[in-house]
Amino acid sequence: MPEKHFCVHGHFYQPPRVDPFTGEIPQEYGAEPYPNWTEKIYHSCYLPNANAGNFEKISFNIGSTLTHWMEREHPETLQAIIQQENAVTARLGISNGMAQPYYHIIMPLSNRRDKTTLVRWGLHDFQRMFGHLPQGMWLPETAMDLETLDVLAEEGMQFTILAPWQAKRPDLDFTRPYRIALPSGRSMGVFFYNSFLSGEISFNPVATENADRFVHDWLQPQMAFIQRDGPQFYLAASDGELYGHHQPYRDMFLAHLLDGAVESQGILRSYPAGWLRDHPLDQTAEVLENTSWSCHHGIERWRDVCGDAPDATWKKPLREFLSGLCEAVDQVFVELSDGLLEDPWQARDDYAQVITDKVNPNEFVRAHAKKDLSIEETNMLKNLLAAENERLRMLSSDAWFFYDLDRIEPLNALKYAAHATYLTRLASGKDVSEALLPIISRAQSKASGLHGDMAFLSYLSRFQLNY
Numbered sequence: 001m002p003e004k005h006f007c008v009h010g011h012f013y014q015p016p017r018v019d020p021f022t023g024e025i026p027q028e029y030g031a032e033p034y035p036n037w038t039e040k041i042y043h044s045c046y047l048p049n050a051n052a053g054n055f056e057k058i059s060f061n062i063g064s065t066l067t068h069w070m071e072r073e074h075p076e077t078l079q080a081i082i083q084q085e086n087a088v089t090a091r092l093g094i095s096n097g098m099a100q101p102y103y104h105i106i107m108p109l110s111n112r113r114d115k116t117t118l119v120r121w122g123l124h125d126f127q128r129m130f131g132h133l134p135q136g137m138w139l140p141e142t143a144m145d146l147e148t149l150d151v152l153a154e155e156g157m158q159f160t161i162l163a164p165w166q167a168k169r170p171d172l173d174f175t176r177p178y179r180i181a182l183p184s185g186r187s188m189g190v191f192f193y194n195s196f197l198s199g200e201i202s203f204n205p206v207a208t209e210n211a212d213r214f215v216h217d218w219l220q221p222q223m224a225f226i227q228r229d230g231p232q233f234y235l236a237a238s239d240g241e242l243y244g245h246h247q248p249y250r251d252m253f254l255a256h257l258l259d260g261a262v263e264s265q266g267i268l269r270s271y272p273a274g275w276l277r278d279h280p281l282d283q284t285a286e287v288l289e290n291t292s293w294s295c296h297h298g299i300e301r302w303r304d305v306c307g308d309a310p311d312a313t314w315k316k317p318l319r320e321f322l323s324g325l326c327e328a329v330d331q332v333f334v335e336l337s338d339g340l341l342e343d344p345w346q347a348r349d350d351y352a353q354v355i356t357d358k359v360n361p362n363e364f365v366r367a368h369a370k371k372d373l374s375i376e377e378t379n380m381l382k383n384l385l386a387a388e389n390e391r392l393r394m395l396s397s398d399a400w401f402f403y404d405l406d407r408i409e410p411l412n413a414l415k416y417a418a419h420a421t422y423l424t425r426l427a428s429g430k431d432v433s434e435a436l437l438p439i440i441s442r443a444q445s446k447a448s449g450l451h452g453d454m455a456f457l458s459y460l461s462r463f464q465l466n467y
């Protein structure tokens, strides 16, 4: 019998819930008895999975907006997760962790420069936490185009994980990864996950009631299906919050599944990076660009109306407004930093040092300056760089994921947008949002009647009052 390998990947992520006015997460309705959803999910998912040692057994990625929260609120749990990953790295020489772009944005909807910055920030933050770089990067919503894969390759990543329907040929053998050739001449490894196993784990609670039964009734029949010599790799990818939060006690299912149930049946427990080390890529495949794992219409969910979240006519104007704001903020950044910064985009790529390492912003600006700066010039550059950070954060995909504009996620996007606008005005005296207001006025909430421009302008005026 050929070698059969099995791996569960968990994607752990929470959106940025921090209010930019206060720097705190506001009290959230529905999260009782906890003050907010991140805290609630922490108790039902992150904590029990860390306690069970699951971060040593699975392949995982964990978004920076979540780890930074955990670092502040529950540092001992983040330490446990890091130690579990470090144990794998010490044993196997590869990581079972994957990095993630620093903000959870739909990569194909951003330009190459944004892709590069977010990949670099994500890798920087991974290295800071885990003490080394990973071999792979998880893409938000697994959304990609060839440029996204090229940026990953350029930044040294060996692989990512995609849904099987993102492959051009639906009849591919998904029990091995593939090399995707890129127009630049570079290439990227892709593991397409097993859609049946992933779907059953994610959406059929009966499948995950008992780990031994899962192996016997779900995993082994899938494995009997493939008649091919040579080692095979079965990957189940799912939302990490599933294990304990969306489905109670599945942290224990996971622990038992990967600590006996699988191996007792002669199945090997593996990780993508370990597989690649032992089985160099020898097959090629092609991918379908502008696709994802959670929208059945490509990436429409994050820019327009689609069947996954109908009645969402507010999405298109929100996307257009924020895209327009990105261009306007960037234009001011480039114009005003000319002659002052050595390279504005290199400075932005390095800005992770300020966000994650708490490097002093004055020192950071001085280190990237072309000449001696006045206090006014230093302050202006600090504001421009902070605006760049906010304008990247406002693109977090959560804003477009749900059904209505009047929710914390899209409203947070507008708050970060207002902050980016305000910081740019401090630096330049210009209001870059003015010309774009007619666009965001077309975004309206069906639930409450809220208009996007009213929300945005009220946030903008709050910044003026608070500073």
Ligand SMILES: [Zn+2]
Residues within 6 Å of the ligand: 294, 295, 296, 297, 298, 300, 301, 306, 307, 308, 309
């Ligand atoms: Zn869709």
